[in-house]
Amino acid sequence: MDVHSRDYRARARQIIEETPEVREAVNAATQTFVDNRQNAFADLDGTALSRWAERVKSHALTHLADYLEEAEARLIERGAHVHWAETASDVHQIFERIVREQGVKKAVKAKSMLSEEIGLNPFLESCGVEVFETDLGEYIIQLLGEPPSHIVGPSIHKSLDDTRVIFHERLGTPRDASPERLAEAARDLLREAFLTADLGISGGNFLVAETGSIALIENEGNIRLSTSVPRIHIALVGIEKVLPKWADLPTFLQVTAKSATGQPVGCFVSMIQGPGGLPGGEPDGPEELHVVLVDNGRSRLLADPEVWEALRCVRCGACLNICPVYRQTGGHAYGYVYSGPIGGILGPGLVGLEETLPLPFASSACGACADVCPVRIPIPDLLHVWRQRAVERGLTSDVERSVLGLLTSTATRPRLFGWAEKAAGLLPAPVLRHLPMLREWSAGREPPRLEGPTFRELWDEGIE
Amino acid sequence: MRVSLFVTCLGDRFFADAAADAVRLLRSLDVDVDFPKNQTCCGQPAWNSGHIPQAREMAAHTAAVFADSDYVVLPSGSCAAMLRCTYPRLLEAPVVAERSYELAEFLVDVLEITELGSGLEGRRLAYHHGCHALRELEVEEQPVRLLESAGAKIVPWEADQECCGFGGLFSVKAPEVSVAMADRKLDTLPDVETVVSADGGCLLQLEGRARRRGVPIPFRPLASLLWEARSGRA
Numbered sequence: 001m002d003v004h005s006r007d008y009r010a011r012a013r014q015i016i017e018e019t020p021e022v023r024e025a026v027n028a029a030t031q032t033f034v035d036n037r038q039n040a041f042a043d044l045d046g047t048a049l050s051r052w053a054e055r056v057k058s059h060a061l062t063h064l065a066d067y068l069e070e071a072e073a074r075l076i077e078r079g080a081h082v083h084w085a086e087t088a089s090d091v092h093q094i095f096e097r098i099v100r101e102q103g104v105k106k107a108v109k110a111k112s113m114l115s116e117e118i119g120l121n122p123f124l125e126s127c128g129v130e131v132f133e134t135d136l137g138e139y140i141i142q143l144l145g146e147p148p149s150h151i152v153g154p155s156i157h158k159s160l161d162d163t164r165v166i167f168h169e170r171l172g173t174p175r176d177a178s179p180e181r182l183a184e185a186a187r188d189l190l191r192e193a194f195l196t197a198d199l200g201i202s203g204g205n206f207l208v209a210e211t212g213s214i215a216l217i218e219n220e221g222n223i224r225l226s227t228s229v230p231r232i233h234i235a236l237v238g239i240e241k242v243l244p245k246w247a248d249l250p251t252f253l254q255v256t257a258k259s260a261t262g263q264p265v266g267c268f269v270s271m272i273q274g275p276g277g278l279p280g281g282e283p284d285g286p287e288e289l290h291v292v293l294v295d296n297g298r299s300r301l302l303a304d305p306e307v308w309e310a311l312r313c314v315r316c317g318a319c320l321n322i323c324p325v326y327r328q329t330g331g332h333a334y335g336y337v338y339s340g341p342i343g344g345i346l347g348p349g350l351v352g353l354e355e356t357l358p359l360p361f362a363s364s365a366c367g368a369c370a371d372v373c374p375v376r377i378p379i380p381d382l383l384h385v386w387r388q389r390a391v392e393r394g395l396t397s398d399v400e401r402s403v404l405g406l407l408t409s410t411a412t413r414p415r416l417f418g419w420a421e422k423a424a425g426l427l428p429a430p431v432l433r434h435l436p437m438l439r440e441w442s443a444g445r446e447p448p449r450l451e452g453p454t455f456r457e458l459w460d461e462g463i464e
Numbered sequence: 465m466r467v468s469l470f471v472t473c474l475g476d477r478f479f480a481d482a483a484a485d486a487v488r489l490l491r492s493l494d495v496d497v498d499f500p501k502n503q504t505c506c507g508q509p510a511w512n513s514g515h516i517p518q519a520r521e522m523a524a525h526t527a528a529v530f531a532d533s534d535y536v537v538l539p540s541g542s543c544a545a546m547l548r549c550t551y552p553r554l555l556e557a558p559v560v561a562e563r564s565y566e567l568a569e570f571l572v573d574v575l576e577i578t579e580l581g582s583g584l585e586g587r588r589l590a591y592h593h594g595c596h597a598l599r600e601l602e603v604e605e606q607p608v609r610l611l612e613s614a615g616a617k618i619v620p621w622e623a624d625q626e627c628c629g630f631g632g633l634f635s636v637k638a639p640e641v642s643v644a645m646a647d648r649k650l651d652t653l654p655d656v657e658t659v660v661s662a663d664g665g666c667l668l669q670l671e672g673r674a675r676r677r678g679v680p681i682p683f684r685p686l687a688s689l690l691w692e693a694r695s696g697r698a
Contacts, residue, residue: 013640023644324627328644362638364631364645365512366595387514396514400633404510408518411473411504412525418501421477440636444643445672448478455471455480459499463484 002119004335005347005356012333012362022157026149026330029156033321036262037372053255054376057312060209060242061302067209067242068293074212078274078281080289087296088118091236094292095120099127102232102288104198108190110216110223111135112203113151113315114236114294116337117350120201132193134222136186143170149331151338152260152317157330190222200226200286204237205314206252207291210245213273214291217257217266224270233286235272239293240302240311252314259316259374297350306385310345312375319369319379325362334359341369345382353386357395360386399436418456425450465575466496468533470526470564472543473505474664479539482685486539486567489691493575502529508546511554512632523554535574536564539687541597541662544569549600566597566662567687568607578613583696584689585615590656592649592670593625594663607662607686614693623652630669646673653681662686 004011015022060067072082085091098104107129109115121131121142133142137155141148143166148154155163163182167173173185202223206215214235216223227233243249257263276285302308320326320340331339336356338346344363347356360383369379390396410417427450433442441447453461467490471483490497507522526547530536538544544566551558571577589611597603608618629635629645636642646669653659659681661667671683691697 009638009640012638016640016644027648324629324645324648325638325641328641328648333641358637361513361634362641364595364627364629364634364642366627366631367599368595368627371599384512384514387512388516389514391514391516400513401515404513404515404518407505407509408507408521411507411522414502414504414529417473417504421473424477437633437636440639441672443639444676445646445669446675448668448672450477453480455476455483456501458480458484459487463487 003347003351003355005359007335008333008358008362011335012329015329015333021159022330023328025159026157027327029153030321030327033153033261033317037259037318037321038262040258040262040264049251049255050374050376053252053374054312056243056248056252057314057375058309060244061240061308061311063244064239064242064302067244068239070209071207071212071242072293074210075274075289075291078212079278080212080274080291083290083292085292085294085296091118091120091292091294091296092123094290095124095234096127098232098234098290099124099129099199102198104129104232106130106132106193106197107199107201108132108134108193108197108226108230109138110200110202110218110226111138111154112201112236113148113337114203114238114296115201116148118236118294118296120236129199132190132197134190134193134220134226135218136183136220136222139186139190140166143167147332147337149339150317150320151315151342157332194225194229197230198232200228200230200233202227202233202235204235204241205256206249207237207242208244208246208249209242211273213246213249213271215249215253216270216272217253217268218270219263219267221268224268227270227272228276228285231287232290233272233275233288234290234292236292236294239295239298240313255374256314256316259314259318259372301349304349307345307349307382309377310342310349310382312377313342313346314375316374318372318374322368322372323363324366324368325364334362341379341383342377345377345379345386348386348389353389353393354395357390360390403437418454421454421456425452425454465494465534466498467535467537467570468530469497469499470503470506470530470536470538470543470547471499472538472540472664474668475539478668479664479685479687482687483539485691486537486687489580489687489694490537492694493571493577495575500529500533506543506546507554508543508550509632511546511550516554520554523551523558527551527555527558527560530560530563533560533563535570536560537567537570538564539567539662539685540664541566541594541601541603542665545596545600566601566603568610568662568690569601569603571610571690572606578609580610580614580690580694581696582615583693584611587616587658588619588656589616589689590621590653590659591618591624592628592659592661592663592666594661594666595627597662598625603662607660610690611660611693616689616693619654619656621652621654623649628666628669630665632665635669642669643673646670647677650674650677650679656681658689659683660686660689
């Protein structure tokens with residue numbers, strides 16, 4: 001996927017000013033997620049769970065090569081093909097080969113953020129493959145030609161009426177169709193696709209090293225169908241998704257579902273450990289299972305001791321839901337596949353800081369994300385590290401550097417500072433309004449009142 | 465007991481009366497207040513935006529100014545959090561870190577005050593929790609308890625713990641988002657006569673947006689309300 005983060009401010013402004021219904025839809029949906037999450041953890045020791053989850057993920061990441069090789073060996077034993085892809089274009093080549101050799105014409109696809117990260121759909125279409133997103137939210141935005149706006153709820157920015165309009169135009173449902181009628185229309189169309197597709201594509205929430213199992217969480221049954229009906233299944237799994245033991249999985253499945261939507265566990269959990277029909281293996285399933293282990297910047301991030309913890313992320317989206325910055329715009333403002341607080345630390349880590357600026361600055365540093373992260377990623381601290389690096393590499397604005405330089409030199413000269421505080425009160429308002437930064441402030445807010453004495457003056461006069 | 469007031473740069477310029485109220489309040493509780501004249505800015509704007517050498521310079525200056533203070537009391541949650549939680553990351557031996565308190569926190573946790581007076585009888589207030597007071601200092605109950613003990617009703621507000629959108633330079637780097645965040649606060653505000661907060665930045669943000677929108681509610685610093693609680697003088 002192309003990265004357009006540079007336009008963050010312009011896109012955010014456009015969304016807020018021109019499509020207020022997006023802010024409304026995102027706010028309502030995220031608030032529901034936040035409330036549900038809170039209820040889901042109400043009777044549990046969330047801190048103990050997250051400390052445990054943090055330790056397991058950190059352990060797996062610090063022994064990553066060993067666990068990946070263990071997972072690979074188990075998968076091969078059960079008849080799967082394992083591919084290693086360093087870059088997005090490596091993934092494309094792997095798909096191209098399979099698609100060509102197998103004569104694939106139609107693919108059904110379960111929701112996968114990694115597939116968005118590597119721009120899989122446009123690539124497959126360029127190979128002449130018809131791709132159906134089968135998660136309802138993903139299907140809606142596929143019809144609209146938009147990228148996901150949220151890790152868990154890709155069409156979170158759309159209202160029911162938006163869906164009515166696009167379904168009316170594309171599938172011929174009545175303009176005032178009920179949600180049930182819309183779901184039925186999508187189901188009819190997708191059922192046909194499941195039965196006729198040659199290829200099913202999925203991501204992977206977890207990959208258990210001990211058993212070589214890919215675990216997938218969902219609510220709609222479309223992942224189960226995508227991974228079992230077509231004759232070929234390709235699972236795209238980020239290398240950071242590995243868990244050491246089978247016994248680790250149940251708790252991660254619960255913690256992820258509770259953090260994401262407040263559900264005790266996803267409606268469906270699929271465990272995939274090989275193709276179907278092999279002696280001693282699974283009776284059902286595809287004839288061929290390919291597992292693509294994708295790096296795409298993860299090894300480089302893992303080797304960076306200040307920021308590697310971002311790789312613990314389980315993609316639950318809890319930090320997006322709680323984030324007051326994300327909630328004003330939804331994900332499209334960020335111009336990168338991962339939005340919100342986690343996007344501000346995954347983007348610079350996976351793609352590069354220059355490419356994803358100003359995402360680490362698209363945060364008011366309120367710290368709410370750190371409270372809800374189920375694997376205790378210190379998101380505000382990591383955002384701050386990227387801010388420091390942006391400054392060190394000269395990537396921030398000259399105006400900001402000058403203003404802070406001026407503040408520092410004044411603040412270390414107390415007399416000058418006291419005088420400056422006093423003098424600020426003498427500046428006429430029209431002048432203030434045109435100073436850099438104050439101009440941005442004043443566009444939507446009244447400037448602070450500067451009249452009256454400073455505290456220093458009151459103190460000198462004597463406080464009664 | 466002797467306390468040094470760190471008025472903070474925003475407090476000095478924009479909330480001088482409230483800082484004076486903090487002095488009156490502390491004196492009325494038999495606290496000896498001094499005001500080290502060489503104090504300036506805690507360095508938070510530089511820290512937040514990633515300018516570390518500048519933040520360190522201002523932190524070192526502030527630590528030196530308050531080196532001999534028994535307690536440093538700030539009428540600001542986020543500056544108190546800067547001293548307590550961030551100075552240890554910037555300075556070698558920041559003794560000032562463990563001696564610094566936000567005003568309400570100091571009253572409740574150090575002076576062990578449970579009530580100040582009855583000067584807020586019948587007042588309907590909303591309390592905005594600044595993010596750094598709440599999440600870094602973990603000051604949540606103290607200001608609310610003090611206001612309530614003086615007779616105020618703190619009206620429930622669904623967004624009372626959500627960020628107001630100030631965030632230092634964030635407010636001018638992403639001004640449209642910042643303003644939308646303030647709108648969320650204002651749009652959910654219950655029927656109250658005054659909104660109170662311990663943070664000057666949040667007050668400037670919320671008040672600035674409210675005035676632009678013509679929302680006629682005053683946004684006032686906690687220190688002033690606490691002095692009213694004690695003195696009965698509005």
